[in-house]
Amino acid sequence: MNRIPRRTFISQGGIAAAWMMLPLNFKKVLNYNEMPDKNQFDVIIVGGSYAGLAAGMALGRAMKKTLIIDNGKPCNRQTPHSHNFLTNDGKTPAEIAALAKHQVSQYDTVQFFNGTATGGNQTTNGFRVQVGTGEMFEAKQLVFATGIKDLHPPIEGLAECWGISVIHCPYCHGYEVRNEKTGVLGNGDTGFDFTKADFKLDKRLNPLHQRSFITYGIAKRKTATAPGSNY
Numbered sequence: 001m002n003r004i005p006r007r008t009f010i011s012q013g014g015i016a017a018a019w020m021m022l023p024l025n026f027k028k029v030l031n032y033n034e035m036p037d038k039n040q041f042d043v044i045i046v047g048g049s050y051a052g053l054a055a056g057m058a059l060g061r062a063m064k065k066t067l068i069i070d071n072g073k074p075c076n077r078q079t080p081h082s083h084n085f086l087t088n089d090g091k092t093p094a095e096i097a098a099l100a101k102h103q104v105s106q107y108d109t110v111q112f113f114n115g116t117a118t119g120g121n122q123t124t125n126g127f128r129v130q131v132g133t134g135e136m137f138e139a140k141q142l143v144f145a146t147g148i149k150d151l152h153p154p155i156e157g158l159a160e161c162w163g164i165s166v167i168h169c170p171y172c173h174g175y176e177v178r179n180e181k182t183g184v185l186g187n188g189d190t191g192f193d194f195t196k197a198d199f200k201l202d203k204r205l206n207p208l209h210q211r212s213f214i215t216y217g218i219a220k221r222k223t224a225t226a227p228g229s230n231y
């Protein structure tokens, strides 16, 4: 029988003791190849609204094993109806997203995780993404389709009116408020350009004579609950 030298015994014992004292989740970190198959994908998409679902459909059809992680807070969730989007004019944002998700979910190459991607890192084989439950997923490629977050000016009531009577785009929602009293909140060249676009909707917004009208504020306040909104 081989005898272990005293020095080796002490050093190996120390390593074993230190390993046992490490936090459980640290020890559970796996290499890409050791991750359970169900948690490994070709592509992970963070964000499953229109952009994420469109990417998911293209990837799923290309036989890429794809995971879409989404926490259900698209930027337009508060607006009552979407417009200027052919074949979907007048539908709620939630209706459009639900139909898109239904169509993408027909592809068995695409899976969904309802929740938030809370962190991640690059690995030697690709990327590892952690979700709110603590579960980890890995993929060779990672797509961010997380959209944008609108930062509102600190005006009381503005957030509640966002997408309803405070509109971000005259082409999406201007027609619905045509001829109603309108103010433009903006400044510089962008604000001036918006006034020009809005002039056709409210003739009182004559940009040639009322440049000082910019930064005017919000003309009217109307709150409503958008159908299908998460609010």
Ligand SMILES: Cc1cc2nc3c(=O)[nH]c(=O)nc-3n(C[C@H](O)[C@H](O)[C@H](O)COP(=O)(O)OP(=O)(O)OC[C@H]3O[C@@H](n4cnc5c(N)ncnc54)[C@H](O)[C@@H]3O)c2cc1C
Pocket (backbone or CB within 6 Å): 046, 047, 048, 049, 050, 051, 052, 069, 070, 071, 072, 073, 074, 075, 076, 077, 078, 079, 081, 082, 083, 084, 085, 115, 116, 117, 118, 145, 146, 147, 148, 150, 162, 163, 168, 172, 173
């Ligand atoms: C008020 C308003 C009204 C609009 N109206 C119209 C209109 O009438 N017509 C039109 O053509 N366009 C309209 N738009 C523009 C349109 O909504 C956007 O172009 C579109 O939503 C962009 O899609 P997206 O997938 O890039 O981002 P989003 O739709 O914002 O989706 C991003 C997704 O990523 C998810 N996400 C973000 N971070 C994480 C994370 N860490 N983990 C998991 N999920 C995450 C979010 O929950 C969300 O579901 C409107 C926009 C706004 C703000």
